[in-house]
Amino acid sequence: xxxxxxxxxxxxNLTQADLAERIGVSRQSINAMEKNKYVPSTVLALKxxxxxxxxxxxxxxxxxxx
Amino acid sequence: xxxxxxxxxxxxNLTQADLAERIGVSRQSINAMEKNKYVPSTVLALKxxxxxxxxxxxxxxxxxxx
DNA sequence: TTCAAATGTAAAACAAACTTTACATATAGA
DNA sequence: TCTATATGTAAAGTTTGTTTTACATTTGAA
Numbered sequence: 001x002x003x004x005x006x007x008x009x010x011x012x013n014l015t016q017a018d019l020a021e022r023i024g025v026s027r028q029s030i031n032a033m034e035k036n037k038y039v040p041s042t043v044l045a046l047k048x049x050x051x052x053x054x055x056x057x058x059x060x061x062x063x064x065x066x
Numbered sequence: 067x068x069x070x071x072x073x074x075x076x077x078x079n080l081t082q083a084d085l086a087e088r089i090g091v092s093r094q095s096i097n098a099m100e101k102n103k104y105v106p107s108t109v110l111a112l113k114x115x116x117x118x119x120x121x122x123x124x125x126x127x128x129x130x131x132x
Numbered sequence: 133t134t135c136a137a138a139t140g141t142a143a144a145a146c147a148a149a150c151t152t153t154a155c156a157t158a159t160a161g162a
Numbered sequence: 163t164c165t166a167t168a169t170g171t172a173a174a175g176t177t178t179g180t181t182t183t184a185c186a187t188t189t190g191a192a
Contacts, residue, residue, distance in 0.1 A: 091180070091181085092180065092181050092182075094180080094181075094182085095179080095180055098179090098180085104179055104180085105178085105179080106179075106180095107179075110179095
């Protein structure tokens with residue numbers, strides 16, 4: 001799975017730490033998500049999408065590995 | 067988090083085992099999701115939404131615990 | 133009522149998410 | 163250049179997702 005997190009953060013002018021705080025996870029979790037180190041839970045995806053006023057599908061994408 | 071899985075399965079006339087096979091997880095995982103025993107990964111949510119031609123938000127909902 | 137299919141559930145094991153701490157590197161502004 | 167802020171990364175530990183096996187219960191159709 002891939003994602004748009006870095007772009008969305010840029011649009012909203014948020015640091016990784018800002019985003020982490022807003023959705024209630026550690027900064028390292030955000031960093032790892034952006035670097036595709038792991039797949040977040042659906043709760044996190046929903047919270048992030050909500051924060052950015054987009055759908056989950058606008059931010060997270062299935063790829064050939066999925 | 068809550069979900070609509072049971073309804074969507076009914077609409078598409080799929081058993082838990084059918085759905086499990088379609089998205090590549092065990093039947094117990096589907097059952098546990100429906101019973102809100104755990105939160106699936108974003109990959110699973112995306113796959114399920116895609117299968118049902120809906121958005122993740124149409125099927126999975128944040129609740130007061132999130 | 134009987135039988136098969138579907139669902140619920142549970143325990144053990146393993147994999148993956150996520151946290152905490154800690155440090156290194158990059159970047160930009162004073 | 164110096165410093166503060168942001169990002170990358172790593173190891174160890176905890177929690178949670180997910181599988182496998184196995185069995186009990188429900189449901190519906192013959």
